[in-house]
Amino acid sequence: MAAFDYAPVIVLLPFLSFLVAIGTAIFARGKNVLPKGGALPGIVAMAGALLLSIWMFVTVEAQGAYDQTLYTWASGPGEGTFTLTFGVLVDQLSAMMLVIVTLVSLLVHVFSLGYMNDEDETGLPRYYAGLGLFSASMLGFVVADNLLMAFMFFELVGLCSWLLIGFWFREPGPPSAAKKAFLVTRFGDYFFLIGVVAVFATFGTSQFSPIGGMEAFPVLAEEALTGSAEGINTFGFDAATWFNIVGLLVLGGVVGKSAQFPLHTWLPDAMEGPTPVSALIHAATMVAAGVFLVARMYGFYALIPTTLAIIAFIGGFTALFAATMGVVKREIKQVLAYSTISQYGYMMLALGGGGYVAATFHLMTHAFFKALLFLGAGSVIIAMHHNENMWDMGGLKERMPVTYYTFLSGSLALAGIFPFAGFWSKDEVLYETLVHGLGGSPLLLAAYAMGLLAVFFTGFYTFRMVLLTFHGEPRSETARNPHGVRWNVKGPLVVLGVLAATAGFANLVPVEKLTGANVDFLHDWLYHGPETLNGEHYSTLLHDVAGYTAADFSVLISAAVSLGMALAGVGLAWMLYNDPSPEEHTAKLGAVKDLWYHNYYQDEFQVWLAETGGLGIARGSDKFDQGVVDGVVNGVSSVSLFSGSRVKRVQTGVVSNYAALLTLGVVVLMVALGLYGGWFL
Amino acid sequence: MSLPSVTATLLQSGGALPEWTALAPTLALALTALALLLVDSISPETKNNALLAGTTAVGSFVSLAFSGWYLAAGTGQSGTGGEIVLYGEALVVDGMYLFFSAIFASVAAMVAIASYDYLAGKEYQGEFYALTMLAATGMTLMASANSLASAFVALELASLPSYALVAFLKKNKGSVEAGLKYFLIGALSSAIFVFGISLVYAVTGSLLFSDVAEALGETELVGVAGVGVLMIAGGFAFKTASVPFHFWAPEAYEGAPAPISGFLSSASKAAGFAVAFRVFVEAFSLSAIPEGINWVILFQILAVVTMTLGNFAAATQDTVKRMLAYSSIGQAGYVLIGLAALAGGASSQNGDVMGAAMAHLFVYGFMNTGAFLFIALTEHWGIGRTFEDFNGLASKAPMACAAMALFMFSLAGLPVGGGFFSKYFLFANAVFAGFWWLAALGAINSALSLFYYSRVVKAMWIEDATSEFEIRSKPVGLYAGIMIAAVGTFLLLPAFGPIIETAQTAASALFGA
Amino acid sequence: MNPWIAIGALAVMGVGIPLGMMAVSAILRPSVPEQGKSAIYESGEIPTGTTRIRFNIQYYMVALLFVIFDIETVLIFPWTVIYRSALESGVGLGKVLFPMLLFIGILTMPLVWAWRNGAVEWVKSPRATSRKVEGES
Helix, strand or coil: CCHHHHHHHHHHHHHHHHHHHHHHHHHCCCCCCCHHHHHHHHHHHHHHHHHHHHHHHHHHHHHCCEEEEEEEEEECCCCCCCEEEEEEEECHHHHHHHHHHHHHHHHHHHHHHHHHHCCCCCCHHHHHHHHHHHHHHHHHHHHECEHHHHHHHHHHHHHHHHHHHCCCCCCCHHHHHHHHHHHHHHHHHHHHHHHHHHHHHHHCCCECCCECCECEHHHHHHHHHCCCCCCCCCCCCCHHHHHHHHHHHHHHHHHHHCCCCCCCCHHHHHHHCCHHHHHHHHHHCHHHHHHHHHHHCHHHHCCCHHHHHHHHHHHHHHHHHHHHHHCCCCEHHHHHHHHHHHHHHHHHHHHHCCCHHHHHHHHHHHHHHHHHHHHHHHHHHHHCCCCCEHHHCCCHHHHCHHHHHHHHHHHHHHHCCCCCHHHHHHHHHHHHHHHHHHCCCCHHHHHHHHHHHHHHHHHHHHHHHHHHHHCCCCCCHHHHCCCCCCHHHHHHHHHHHHHHHHHHHHCCHHHHHHHCCCCCHHHHHHCCCCCCCCHHHHHHHHHHHHCCCCCCCCHHHHHHHHHHHHHHHHHHHHHHHCCCCCCCCHHHHCHHHHHHHCHHHHHHHHHHHHHHHHHHHHHHHHHHHHHHHHHHHHHHHHHHHHHHHHHHHHCCCCHHHHHHHHHHHHHHHHHHHHHHHCCCC | CCCCHHHHHHCHHHCCCCHHHHHHHHHHHHHHHHHHHHHHHHCCCCCCHHHHHHHHHHHHHHHHHHHHHHHHHCCCCHHHCCCEEECCCCEEECHHHHHHHHHHHHHHHHHHHHHHHHCCCCCCHHHHHHHHHHHHHHHHHHHHECEHHHHHHHHHHHHHHHHHHHCCCCCCHHHHHHHHHHHHHHHHHHHHHHHHHHHHHHHHCCCEHHHHHHHHHHCCCHHHHHHHHHHHHHHHHHHCCCCCCCCHHHHHHHHCCHHHHHHHHHHHHHHHHHHHHHHHHHHCCCCCCCCCCCHHHHHHHHHHHHHHHHHHHHHCCCEHHHHHHHHHHHHHHHHHHHHHCCCCCCCHHHHHHHHHHHHHHHHHHHHHHHHHHHHHHHHHHCCCCECHHHCCHHHCCHHHHHHHHHHHHHHHCCCCCHHHHHHHHHHHHHHHCCCHHHHHHHHHHHHHHHHHHHHHHHHHHCCCCCCCCCCCCCCHHHHHHHHHHHHHHHHCCCCHHHHHHHHHHHHHHHHHC | CCHHHHHHHHHHHHHHHHHHHHHHHHHHCCCCCCHHHHCCCECCECCCCCCCCCCCHHHHHHHHHHHHHHHHHHHHHHHHHHHHHHHHCCCCHHHHCHHHHHHHHHHHHHHHHHHHCCCCCCCCCHHHHHHHHHHHC
16 A cells, blocks of 8 residues: 555544544533543544654655545536546645644644643533544645635634634633634635636636646646637636636635735634634644645746735735734733734735745744744643733743743744744745845835834734743732643643744755755755646746746845844843833833724724625615515415415306306407417408 | 437337337236226125235336336337337327326325225225226326327226216215216316317318328318317316316315325326327427417416416415315416427427426326325324314324425425426426526416415424324325325435436427427 | 308307297297196106106116127127138238237126126115005005
8 A cells, every 4th residue: 555545544533533522522421431531532643643644744755746536526427517526635735734734733632631621621522523623624625636625624624713712602702703703714715715616617627736637727827828728718808817816816715714914803813712722723724724725726826926916915914914913912812813913924925925935934834833832822821820911920931941941932933033943934935025026026025024024023022922921020929829730731832842943944045045055955845846736836937927036135134134123123022021020111102002902993994894884785685685575475475365265266166157167268268369369360 | 318228129119029018008007907807806895905905006016117117228219219109000109108107107006005094994995996097097098199089088088987086985975076076077178178179180180190280280270270279278278177177176186085186186187288298299289380379378378377376276275185286286387387388490498398397297296196195194094174183293193294294395396305306497497498487477386385385384393283183093005105205205306317307308209200 | 251250140040040939939829827738748658756756876887888888899890890801811810809809808807897796786776665565565
């Protein structure tokens, strides 16, 4: 058996753990059948999936990518019909993502032992069932080999997010947050769905790469733009224009899922869910689904520079916009939430700016350090008896050193301080955007400027968080006597802490520039994918079709500038908050503070939008439904009941009446048709 | 049909079987009738219902099997030599004959199985089954008639046993009265029908459909021919219970034993449509008939009036059986679209829309028979006739009530049974043929029908019982009949594809000829 | 000229003449009501009972059987006429004789059935029985 035959097992293992947990939840309610409330099956499944994923990774390295249709669930007869399939695509990108997802998920499962089991939460089987289903869906999304299958798992991922955010459904906050997350991401997914349909309508296939007679839509699109546009229906538009429309439609789903402006509002609220869930779903994996989707079909996006510019702009703007809001937050998880939004902005910026490898790189490092930060925050929250307000903390450094040092590692990575992971990836993001901007796409320079400015804010809010949480004097009773945490919390933190410090060495572009040593491993890895799915192909497309050219600019200068910005932010935070009893400095910001504190009034604006626009439409439809539709229905029924009672009277029961009416009917018909047909002439 | 066509050519057209065996579905039913008479002759006083019902059911299944086999093997269909003409062109075997024979045999089988309990302890059981089989024989002959004479004889063969069957409950005033009324209206309609035949014969000089079509194309006696065509349409309207020949239907269906009501409203109605389809497509073919005789308009009027009147009257009924009777008139109106939405010339839509009507009749055979069998069950239990009497019945007999709910929703056209697809295809094909207004009227009527169909379901499942039910037994035969109908109705939802395909192929062959 | 006009005229005449004759005779004849005129005519016999009597159902049974055999005869007759010549011209026995045997066989079956079910038993009518009893007493 070849290694790739086991690829579906990666998806099925967590699904199995979901079935076990849900079965227990349903059939053995209240009884403690599963040890650890279902955690163990989940851990075993994720460990198995991790091992398999690593095996896949190694095999991809050795044998190249794998793409196989597993099941054709709808196929039309003959020409001009669609074939809908489930397939597995394991290439360099998805193999890497498999390892990330399974690793983070495994660690989160372990961490949950400390966060959920040790805290005596109820409903644990439901919780682990949710985690299992989520992992399965996410892994299914990662290995999807066509857009429709990706969409299905994308939706499943959203469903799991809803289930897990609303885990504590008896409290007022979580259900509302879950609903908001679901509705907002759904809004984006509508566009995605239309996009999927549009892809089918345009290309007749939604495969990411050509396989067994089925063509791939990015390849078809490329052929359409470079000359031969056969069998492609662009609905009367110019091919490039139409592709832009399709690309933007799919981007709707991406913006929703990856919490980009203006659909980012759900993510901070999603922090109502259990913290391990926040770490797994709302930082490391699910939110990454959007970015991953763009990377997955980068062969399509690389053809349409307009959309790329829009992606870059959305990314850059979101990075800055979210970072500013993170500056004033009081709760530790809120800061992390905004930082997540901001970091995904960077990835979008990289994708839009032509940095496919940079975006993937940042996706990877961010998954590690953000999971770490969330788990660290979770550890702090356990210690603080579920008080998340940073102004009640302080001085935890001495009392929980493991958490502190790992958290610090993650923070340095997030802030982008040399040599932690975030430095390398963020630097590459900015560098790629800058060189393409200088190389003839000046619009990108504006996006770059926003991204660069955001680096400063990132450094500031990150260390404001660290200083308020761990440094200074304890500002509350619980902070003086924090609740201890066990190995199951510390273990995952240490693993991730090491990764946050070292993951950046996967792609040391500046070092390579300096020394000439061949150390850009990730770059090489991604450049050796299948023919139409590798970085080299993408950069050719970017250059030839989208017209992106890279200017010659020193990577060292760029790195130095961004490091400088980060250090400035960190320094400012240090100046303001490195105090045994720090004060709130937000008041100095004046009106801006209110603006930031209220998240630029985005929630209020969107609610206003929904109330005036949506509610108006809803009222109109209601009026139409009540008045016109129901009116017609009621009218028909009352008319019919009335005439029905008339008809009843014709049926007298006297047979001679029937005979007479029957004959009369025939005569009337005869006369009418006779006159019409001219029989009597 | 995708079954091997090798065996197809080996049947009648290839010489493997003599040609007359193509009529096997009919012959099976006729022989069953004779066998039943034989049994009854040997022991006239027998109350051995199992033997009689069993013989009838087996005969029906044999007939059904023949129809299915021939349909699969392609007997009489365009792929394997075309229609088989027998007995001096009096009869014809083609896809449509086989399709309708399958409907009649299925309904007859269900009725026979259900009658096992319904007739328990009653007199003259042998006659009951023999008459049922004879009527079914007549219906299959109606579907195969190729001349106006055989059409008339077949129609009478189907009708005469029906009169006796409606009046079968000799001690029941309603049954006897209904039988007499049915007979009188039937006699009048037959008279009109045969008068129409004589007028057409006067104009064309032939009774064979093909000759009639040919002669009509050249005739100058448009008026006489037109009156003849109209009167023949009247004869069919009687059989299909279309307005204004529908007066017998509510009373006959209400008075008759409930299995017979099901038999008449499903199979007999389908037979009327079968012969009407063939006569109007072949004898009065639109491409040959003089301009003045526009029978499409006639059927448009009939369809609209029938569906509207049937549904409106059904909405105001108090008793369930009578509601079903009127609803069956309404359903006839939908099927009439199969004749009303035809266009002149060789439009390929014609075959599709008529095939959809045939498929609807097929599904209708199951769901409507099932509904009447449910009524038979309640009569067996001695439950009252009104909607209120059914209140809370589901708590006592959930299986049967679930089946009834399935029939009702399927009749209304909800996607729980084959009725959804058949109605959908019928209306959709009417729209494709350009008669969107017919489809729209049909859809409005369907929406209305949901009202009274759901009343039954609501009474059974939602209302609380007003009185105690005395359900003494769970009759095996009635339950079996209802369940066969329910499973058939339900399975026709996923398995509707082959049905509509067969029906449309058969109907298209009719237009092609 | 439209031929329907002639048909219409014929219809008017056809209805008009009998109506007219009845009307004329009603005007001309004298009115002499008398019991003998309204009595039932039974070829000179003095009628017993009224016209509204129930015929025994057996009467219809026999009539029906008669019709069946009548029609059977009608169909057998032409067959007998051509039977010999058909055989002589070489048509096989299976084609000439067998269908008729089948036909008669089919007819025989219901006859047997009707017989067994008492269709040809001349049961005593209640009326006849009662009269007989009256006569004896």
